[in-house]
Amino acid sequence: MGACQTLHSHSQKPTPPSTSTSSSTSTNTGYFLRKTIGAWLACGFLSLALLHLLCCFPGGTKHVVFSPLLQYFNGTYSSVSSVPGGGQSCDYSEGQWVWAPGHARRYNATACDVKESEDCVRNGRPDTGYLDWRWQPAAAGCELPAFDAAAFLAAVRGKHVAFVGDSMARNQAESLVCLLGAGSPAAFRPRLVYRDEDPGVFQFRRWAFPSHGVTVSVYWAPFLARATGRVDDYHLRYSSVFLDTLAERWSAEADTMDVAVVSAGHWFLKWAMFYNGSEVLGVHMLPESNHTEIGFVTPFREAIRRSVERLTGGANARAGRRTVVLATISPSHFEKAWDDPTTCARREPYRDGEKELDGEAAELRRVVKEEASAAAARNGGAVKIEVLDVTKLATMRPDGHPGAYMHRDPFGPGKPEKMLNDCLHSCLPGPVDTFNEILLQLLTKR
Numbered sequence: 419m420g421a422c423q424t425l426h427s428h429s430q431k432p433t434p435p436s437t438s439t440s441s442s443t444s445t446n447t448g449y450f451l452r453k454t455i456g457a458w459l460a461c462g463f464l465s466l467a468l469l470h471l472l473c474c475f476p477g478g479t480k481h482v483v484f485s486p487l488l489q490y491f492n493g494t495y496s497s498v499s500s501v502p503g504g505g506q507s508c509d510y511s512e513g514q515w516v517w518a519p520g521h522a523r524r525y526n527a528t529a530c531d532v533k534e535s536e537d538c539v540r541n542g543r544p545d546t547g548y549l550d551w552r553w554q555p556a557a558a559g560c561e562l563p564a565f566d567a568a569a570f571l572a573a574v575r576g577k578h579v580a581f582v583g584d585s586m587a588r589n590q591a592e593s594l595v596c597l598l599g600a601g602s603p604a605a606f607r608p609r610l611v612y613r614d615e616d617p618g619v620f621q622f623r624r625w626a627f628p629s630h631g632v633t634v635s636v637y638w639a640p641f642l643a644r645a646t647g648r649v650d651d652y653h654l655r656y657s658s659v660f661l662d663t664l665a666e667r668w669s670a671e672a673d674t675m676d677v678a679v680v681s682a683g684h685w686f687l688k689w690a691m692f693y694n695g696s697e698v699l700g701v702h703m704l705p706e707s708n709h710t711e712i713g714f715v716t717p718f719r720e721a722i723r724r725s726v727e728r729l730t731g732g733a734n735a736r737a738g739r740r741t742v743v744l745a746t747i748s749p750s751h752f753e754k755a756w757d758d759p760t761t762c763a764r765r766e767p768y769r770d771g772e773k774e775l776d777g778e779a780a781e782l783r784r785v786v787k788e789e790a791s792a793a794a795a796r797n798g799g800a801v802k803i804e805v806l807d808v809t810k811l812a813t814m815r816p817d818g819h820p821g822a823y824m825h826r827d828p829f830g831p832g833k834p835e836k837m838l839n840d841c842l843h844s845c846l847p848g849p850v851d852t853f854n855e856i857l858l859q860l861l862t863k864r
Contacts, residue, residue, distance in 0.1 A: 567601025577676035
């Protein structure tokens with residue numbers, strides 16, 4: 419009430435002095451009396467309206483109304499909207515999947531030339547319910563808008579968007595290209611300008627969107643650092659990873675990247691020997707090697723740190739043009755043997771609290787968030803650093819993988835009883851499209 423009085427008293431303008439003192443006094447007294455009564459009545463109605471809002475409206479509505487008011491009086495108000503879709507105050511890392519028929523049915527994967535093993539509809543997967551869910555953030559008043567191709571292209575106009583890392587980076591890059599190509603008008607359609615010589619290899623690809631001068635690239639670098647061995651040939655026992663040297667192709671082109679999405683982690687959980695130059699630092703899961711077991715956390719942290727240091731340097735970074743996005747790991751869902759056709763046959767998402775986060779995934783997620791915070795502190799804001807935290811939402815989607823449908827008609831006549839299943843990557847379209855919905859919000863927030 420006091421605040422109302424203060425605002426009104428400042429807004430009232432005194433009546434100019436009259437030539438007759440008695441007349442002026444009589445007129446002004448009535449004028450101020452009526453104004454005072456009106457002010458108190460207005461404040462009273464406002465107070466009743468606010469009490470009604472507090473008592474009778476849902477929590478999300480109260481958050482949307484009162485958050486800007488509290489920010490104003492605390493001196494922290496921003497012109498950036500905090501209402502649903504504003505992107506400023508939304509935490510997308512926590513939430514649940516809610517039924518939304520047709521939400522993810524946004525493009526034809528065959529038409530946008532994705533890797534065939536992730537084109538689940540083409541390969542004959544009979545159930546399509548995995549396309550009828552959307553991610554609902556837990557924060558009050560927070561919504562995750564559907565992907566908007568025009569908004570994304572406008573946000574990255576004239577820029578190079580690069581995905582660096584393992585096959586999940588490639589999975590997300592292909593999802594983005596399909597989402598952008600499905601937008602209207604037809605001028606948004608991508609043009610593949612470079613790919614590996616072998617069309618079955620998906621280690622490096624680049625697409626152009628001439629309408630906005632945008633390029634999208636994917637760089638295969640599963641350890642981010644230079645690596646040989648199993649990383650190139652699955653028949654070999656382990657990978658040799660040289661943590662002091664970043665993988666050549668992406669690091670050589672890092673200065674061309676305006677938006678760099680770094681996504682890695684799964685290969686650090688596999689058999690590896692880690693080097694600093696020619697010196698062996700240690701191994702992971704190689705007890706027969708007679709070298710110290712150092713696990714996966716320390717090498718992963720070193721690779722992330724060196725990658726961020728590379729991306730926060732250079733002329734583009736100093737000019738304030740670059741955004742570095744560190745994606746957290748998207749866990750796999752192998753519930754049985756890798757060659758069992760039912761190893762990831764679940765047909766609905768997990769409910770909130772139904773599935774615990776895997777310990778290894780939690781560790782990798784923690785490292786990414788810690789290194790992002792440390793890099794932001796060192797960088798002083800010259801480069802925008804964001805965390806694309808998809809670990810929980812991905813953990814809850816065992817239904818979104820190709821599974822046996824990474825093969826064409828896997829249960830048709832003449833098919834073997836046992837075959838490789840994909841319980842790691844996402845069907846396209848599928849849950850990975852949500853990663854790009856969040857990426858758009860990260861790129862367009864303040």
